[in-house]
Amino acid sequence: MHQLNYLIEHFGYFGIILALIGGIIGLPIPDEVLLTYVGYNIFLGKMAYLPSLLCAAIGASGGISLSYLLGVKLGAPFLNKYGPKLHITEERVNRTKRLFMKMGPFLLFIGFFIPGVRHITAYLAGINSYKYKKFALFAYLGAFTWCFTFIAIGRILGENWGAFGFYFSKYSFFLILLAILGFVILYTYRRRRRVLKNV
Numbered sequence: 001m002h003q004l005n006y007l008i009e010h011f012g013y014f015g016i017i018l019a020l021i022g023g024i025i026g027l028p029i030p031d032e033v034l035l036t037y038v039g040y041n042i043f044l045g046k047m048a049y050l051p052s053l054l055c056a057a058i059g060a061s062g063g064i065s066l067s068y069l070l071g072v073k074l075g076a077p078f079l080n081k082y083g084p085k086l087h088i089t090e091e092r093v094n095r096t097k098r099l100f101m102k103m104g105p106f107l108l109f110i111g112f113f114i115p116g117v118r119h120i121t122a123y124l125a126g127i128n129s130y131k132y133k134k135f136a137l138f139a140y141l142g143a144f145t146w147c148f149t150f151i152a153i154g155r156i157l158g159e160n161w162g163a164f165g166f167y168f169s170k171y172s173f174f175l176i177l178l179a180i181l182g183f184v185i186l187y188t189y190r191r192r193r194r195v196l197k198n199v
Contacts, residue, residue, distance in 0.1 A: 005037075007034075008037070008046075008047070012047075013051050013052065014055070016052065016056050017058050018059070019031075019034055020034070020059025020147075022063070023063065024059075024060060024062075024064050024066075024122075025063050025119070026119045032150050035056060035146075035150035035151050035153075036150050036151070036153050036154035037154060038052050038151055038154060039151040039152060039153060039155040040154040040155070040157070040158065040159075040161040041154075042154070043158045049151075049155075056147035057143055057147050060112070060144075060146060060147055061139070061143045064139045064140075064142075064143055065122075067119070067121075067122035067126070068122040068126040068130075068132075068135055068139070069126065070123060071124065071125060071127045071128075072126040072129070073126075075127050096111075096120040096121060097124060099111075099117065100128075105125070105134055105135070105137075108121050108122065108125060108139040108142055109138045109145070110142065112142045112143060112145070125139075
């Protein structure tokens with residue numbers, strides 16, 4: 001809490017951009033809590049809504065783009081060598097690879113909502129030579145939706161925003177499972193619908 005307050009007070013909107021770029025590439029920054037805190041500052045009138053949302057989207061998009069570029073230029077050896085230093089463990093990489101195989105570019109969108117996964121999806125997209133246009137469509141849409149969602153939560157909760165951080169860290173595993181389950185259901189439904197159209 002103290003670090004978030006320092007970041008906002010001393011660096012303002014630019015601090016949001018820097019923190020999210022660092023958080024997306026793997027630095028230990030509580031991204032969702034930061035965005036919720038930004039929403040709380042909007043609730044208090046200390047920050048303006050549109051500049052905050054814009055800076056958050058720029059930061060998240062910048063971070064995911066940097067991760068993609070590292071994947072394209074440096075490939076798997078970089079991830080294997082420096083991943084553990086950025087808290088990107090081999091277990092997380094393997095889990096994300098399995099999800100990526102099943103969901104493809106859709107994981108770039110939904111991965112923002114899954115802690116420990118969003119840090120890796122762009123690396124994998126770069127390593128697998130995903131076309132930039134395909135990457136950008138899903139990744140930037142996911143970045144904006146993710147920022148909008150958590151800033152909105154902070155605005156709505158107001159003075160109770162701190163409770164969100166506690167519950168999110170405590171139940172994030174269940175939220176991950178819920179997000180994956182929801183996406184699998186949606187993906188299966190669309191796939192079956194496509195098959196029925198072709199019959």
